[in-house]
Amino acid sequence: MRVHWEAETATDDRGLAYGDGCFETLRLTPGGAPLWPWHRARLLGGAARLGIPLAEAVLDEALTQALARCHGSAVLKLILTRGSGGRGYAAPQAVAPRLLASLHPLPARPDSDYHEGIVTGLCQQRLATAPALAGLKHLNRLEQVLARQEVQRAGWAEGLMLDEHGRPVEFTSMNLFARFGDQLWTPPLAQAGVAGVARAVIIEQLAPAAGLFISQQLRPLSQLRQADEVFACNSVAGILPVRTLALWRWPVGPVTLALQARLADLFA
Amino acid sequence: MRVHWEAETATDDRGLAYGDGCFETLRLTPGGAPLWPWHRARLLGGAARLGIPLAEAVLDEALTQALARCHGSAVLKLILTRGSGGRGYAAPQAVAPRLLASLHPLPARPDSDYHEGIVTGLCQQRLATAPALAGLKHLNRLEQVLARQEVQRAGWAEGLMLDEHGRPVEFTSMNLFARFGDQLWTPPLAQAGVAGVARAVIIEQLAPAAGLFISQQLRPLSQLRQADEVFACNSVAGILPVRTLALWRWPVGPVTLALQARLADLFA
Structure with a gap:
């Protein structure tokens, strides 16, 4: 499993087919990602509750890569899906989850x-x-x-x-x-x-x-x-x-x- | 709006982000798509209830293309999403829905x-x-x-x-x-x-x-x-x-x- 920064993903991804996954949107600052421990724990906990394998190292790699790409304020969105395939609602025997990452400007608010x-x-x-x-x-x-x-x-x-x-x-x-x-x-x-x-x-x-x-x-x-x-x-x-x-x-x-x-x- | 047969779609699609859409899986036979009128009506009805614009002509084009690609028994899957973007749960002012189509073998059953x-x-x-x-x-x-x-x-x-x-x-x-x-x-x-x-x-x-x-x-x-x-x-x-x-x-x-x-x- 690796972090995907591409703008495209598979149309047979279970995230698209069934919403089979979870996500985080977190705020990055010039100093880093202040609430990362909470977001990290929530995504790991969500993955565990849904039964989607997620290695802590991949998650930490996603943050490292995000901070390397962004030096100001931004919103990092991480989407974890159970990956492609399976017959209907049943997941395949060996799942290959996807971690999709993207950076967005901090929304303006008066x-x-x-x-x-x-x-x-x-x-x-x-x-x-x-x-x-x-x-x-x-x-x-x-x-x-x-x-x-x-x-x-x-x-x-x-x-x-x-x-x-x-x-x-x-x-x-x-x-x-x-x-x-x-x-x-x-x-x-x-x-x-x-x-x-x-x-x-x-x-x-x-x-x-x-x-x-x-x-x-x-x-x-x-x-x-x-x-x-x-x-x-x-x-x-x-x-x-x-x-x-x-x-x-x-x-x-x-x-x-x-x-x-x-x-x-x-x-x- | 057109029918997409590609194996990839945008990672900012609202179908992936929020499950913002609906789908059909229907059986094709050598003679056509016997239950098409029901599937067609359900997808149009679902799109209307979710407020996703869907032209009947695009839906019919999807079936025409599917039948041109498949001459035996198969399962046609159609996924309609509200398309890309928007800020959070709010959809963009002008939505560009996607209709994703794919063909699959008829599942074996004893x-x-x-x-x-x-x-x-x-x-x-x-x-x-x-x-x-x-x-x-x-x-x-x-x-x-x-x-x-x-x-x-x-x-x-x-x-x-x-x-x-x-x-x-x-x-x-x-x-x-x-x-x-x-x-x-x-x-x-x-x-x-x-x-x-x-x-x-x-x-x-x-x-x-x-x-x-x-x-x-x-x-x-x-x-x-x-x-x-x-x-x-x-x-x-x-x-x-x-x-x-x-x-x-x-x-x-x-x-x-x-x-x-x-x-x-x-x-x-």
Whole structure:
């Protein structure tokens, strides 16, 4: 197995045929790839859960090659697929997974998104309950594609997605956090959703360092209205205050701005 | 938009990135493509539901080209994707969908599968409730891939998949039918599952012609035990009697064999 930087891949690749694989999009800085350990762990974990063999050395080689090709800020996208072939859904006896790598410019985002917050809405498209796939950043993302169409039509910056029982899970491409007093809440992702790297950094490092208690329990949508502050995050954009969700409004809060600064420090 | 027969496609194709598309696998015979009208309608319907523009003329051109390349029995696979690019889950303003075509040998299957029936088991992997995607033959098929791993490990011919409430939906790559007296039952696919072409042919043509009433209502798994006969079907393999599901057994029934013959006639 080696890292593929080509712009073409096989049409019998199982990533294309069935979405049989997982991916990472991570931010490179002039200094390197600050969140690499988290992305690396997530991709290895996803590969293990899907049963796709992935050598750690190949993954590290992908980062080395990416950093050799890029000396500024960029987004590195890695797609791991189970490779070509097999009869129908069954994979071949000996699989030859592919690791596809590509570099992209860091998406532009107005400064006001960080200081004044973003306008969000509620997506009609729900996230299905799928415990075997929940948390993974796998290649089956039609729910997000359809939800994102709603976001574009409505002109929101992001759209909140609910589970089939109407409980908040995440935004289409960002995780959801809300502060209730000294408690920082984010939805559990055991049944649906993508376990984001920025979310993991906040839960494991930034929130404890800020003296916040983390709560990950299912909450009805209505409770979100009572939050002191709400934010969205991912490892490319960082942390964005959520100013509105449909008719509900929240202030841009001190905890959001503090965590936003701490996460940005990692990319400085 | 044209038909692509190349063995390579772009690594930024949204079919690979997100499973953003749908597909058909259909059986070609020396006489043509007997079930083409159903496959054609399903692919056009799937494209419409996902919002992917697909001209009927391009689809018909794909079949014409396939028949010019193949003069015996074969399987034609068509993959429609939303094409390249876009920022994240959002598609570009002007999409350029791709229609990828490939020909494959008809899979070999022992005659005994048709006369004596197949051995099946119950998959642990469930099908998620996803009404916006249910029925579509889309490219998000990780549930089937994981279920098929169970089938391979257990050595079954097929595996039955249940919905999240434990009700039968379909086999990993075949639809499920069961006869109860003069009633032919198949699970509804409004919440999960793939609306197979062979299933549609049976419901719309073969069952009415055989004087059978069709029932499509949710039933608990336990009711299946009371069935007079059970079969599985898809448009490549045709109709296969189901001999066993775990510890339950059914005879190879007269209705199964009659419908099997009528469907086979279409491919003669």
